[in-house]
Each structure stands twice: as C-alpha cells, then as structure tokens.
Amino acid sequence: MRWNPRRGKVTSVAYVQPDTKEKSKSPWNSLEVAKIIVGAMTPLLIASIGIYATWQLHQQDVERAQREQIRLRKSAAEPLVHDLQTNTNQIVFAINAADAVLDQQSHVRRKKTADDLKATVGHLQELNSQTRARLQSIIYKDDPSISFTGAELAQTIEIALAVECAESRVNAVNAPRCGMREHSDNIWRCSLAINLALTMFDQLPISADWMDVKGCGMDGLIKPIDPETAKKVRALTAAYAASIAASAASH
Numbered sequence: 001m002r003w004n005p006r007r008g009k010v011t012s013v014a015y016v017q018p019d020t021k022e023k024s025k026s027p028w029n030s031l032e033v034a035k036i037i038v039g040a041m042t043p044l045l046i047a048s049i050g051i052y053a054t055w056q057l058h059q060q061d062v063e064r065a066q067r068e069q070i071r072l073r074k075s076a077a078e079p080l081v082h083d084l085q086t087n088t089n090q091i092v093f094a095i096n097a098a099d100a101v102l103d104q105q106s107h108v109r110r111k112k113t114a115d116d117l118k119a120t121v122g123h124l125q126e127l128n129s130q131t132r133a134r135l136q137s138i139i140y141k142d143d144p145s146i147s148f149t150g151a152e153l154a155q156t157i158e159i160a161l162a163v164e165c166a167e168s169r170v171n172a173v174n175a176p177r178c179g180m181r182e183h184s185d186n187i188w189r190c191s192l193a194i195n196l197a198l199t200m201f202d203q204l205p206i207s208a209d210w211m212d213v214k215g216c217g218m219d220g221l222i223k224p225i226d227p228e229t230a231k232k233v234r235a236l237t238a239a240y241a242a243s244i245a246a247s248a249a250s251h
Contacts, residue, residue, distance in 0.1 A: 070202050077138050080131050081198045087124045087131070088155075088191040092184045094120045095162045099180035102169050114166040121159055139201045146204055150217030151194045158183045158190075190216035197221045 098117040102110055132152065140146055162183035169177065193213045200206050207223045 073138050074199070074202070077135055077201070078199060080135050080138075081195050083131050084128055084135075084198070085191060085195050087128050088187060088195075091121050091124050091159060092188045094124075095159075095166075095180050095184040095187075098166050099184070102166060103177070107170070110170045114163075114170050117166050118163050121163060125156070125159065135198060139198065146201065146221075148194065148198065148221070150219060151190065151197075151221070152217075154215060154217035155187055155190060155194070158187045162187075186215065190218075193218055193222065 094117055098113050102113055105113060132148070139148075162180045165178040165180045165183070189212060193208055193211050193216055196208065196211075197204060197206055197218065205221055205223045213222050
C-alpha cells in the first residue's frame with residue numbers, strides 16, 4: 001500500500017507475490033556420489049580379485065610342478081645313492097678283511113692280499129665315480145653351488161691310507177703296525193652322512209646332530225652343532241664302531 005499525503009489516503013496498493021518456487025536440489029548429493037563411485041569401482045574390484053585368483057592358481061601350479069620335479073629327481077637319485085652305499089660297504093668289508101689276515105699270512109700271501117685289496121677298492125671306487133657323475137646331473141641341476149667334492153675327497157684319502165697301510169705291512173713285519181680299521185670306520189661313518197645328504201639334496205644343509213661328521217669334508221652340507229653335542233655324538237659313534245669291531249673279531 002502507498003499513502004498519499006496530499007489526498008490523505010491510500011491511493012494505490014502494491015502486491016508482492018511471494019516466491020513459492022522451491023529451490024532445486026543438487027543431483028550430486030552424497031548418496032548419488034557413493035553410488036557412482038561404487039559402480040565405477042565394482043569392475044575394478046572384480047578384475048583385481050580375478051587377477052589375484054589367477055596368480056594364486058599359477059603359484060600353486062608352479063609349486064606343484066616344482067614338487068613333482070623334486071620327486072622325480074629323488075626317485076632317480078635314490079637307487080644311485082643305494083649303489084654308492086653298497087659299493088662303500090664292500091670297500092669297508094674288503095679293508096677289514098685284509099686287516100684281519102695280513103699278519104697271519106706268509107709274505108707271498110700278504111703281497112697277494114694287499115694287491116687284491118688295491119684292485120678291489122680301485123674297481124669299487126671307479127664304480128662310485130661313475131655313479132657320482134650320474135648323480136651330479138640330477139643333484140646339481142638347479143643349484144651348482146651344492147658340491148660334495150670335499151666329502152668325496154675325504155673318503156678317497158681314507159681309502160688311499162688304508163691301501164697304503166696294507167702295502168706297508170707286506171714287508172715290514174717287525175715294524176710298528178699301522179691300523180686299517182680306523183680308516184674303514186671313518187669311511188663307513190662318513191658315507192652315512194654323505195649319502196644322507198645326497199638323498200636330501202633339496203633340503204641342504206641338513207641337520208645331522210645324531211652323527212659324527214668330523215673329518216668328512218661336509219662343510220656347507222651339514223648344519224653346525226654346538227661343541228658339547230658334537231663331543232657326545234663322537235663318543236657314541238666311537239662306542240658303536242668299537243662294538244662292531246668287537247663283534248667282527250668274535251666271529
């Protein structure tokens with residue numbers, strides 16, 4: 001309304017129409033945004049899960065293939081390791097047999113015994129050398145750092161010392177008598193550890209707390225043990241070797 005002072009009355013009325021239109025709501029509210037984000041991420045999540053599942057299956061296939069390869073390699077190695085042990089046992093038997101009769105024979109017979117021993121162990125060593133060459137292609141296939149050279153050398157030295165002792169006893173009847181059984185015991189003792197490591201090549205270095213591996217040349221193949229345990233193991237091994245020697249002597 002408008003007041004006219006000249007006329008002293010209201011001369012006009014102005015109507016103000018209120019704004020009844022509601023303000024339009026924004027379509028980008030939090031719920032809609034969340035829906036869009038979830039919709040966009042869902043394919044990514046599904047793809048990620050699919051990729052992870054595929055990777056897991058691939059890993060399982062790889063592990064399965066590796067286990068199968070190890071199984072096949074072990075199956076191929078075990079009979080060869082058995083041959084090594086059999087040949088080594090025959091070497092030990094030949095040394096002990098010669099040691100038992102050398103001092104009880106004539107010079108001619110002692111000479112023949114020593115020559116036969118050298119020929120026998122030489123033949124068996126050659127067989128073992130061929131077997132180790134076949135084992136090398138199986139065991140060293142994936143890890144050329146694995147080496148049994150030290151153990152093989154230690155055994156070869158013990159065999160050579162035993163043969164040398166037999167040859168020295170052919171003529172030196174009254175000289176100080178060298179012992180061959182000590183060498184045969186070392187050969188037998190170390191062969192157990194060597195062949196165990198050959199059988200368990202996929203787990204090297206192995207734990208051998210229960211056996212004496214001193215002087216076997218197996219550094220890096222056997223887990224180290226504390227000195228006190230090693231002392232006890234050596235004592236038990238020595239006692240066992242002595243009982244075997246006593247049993248052999250009684251027969």
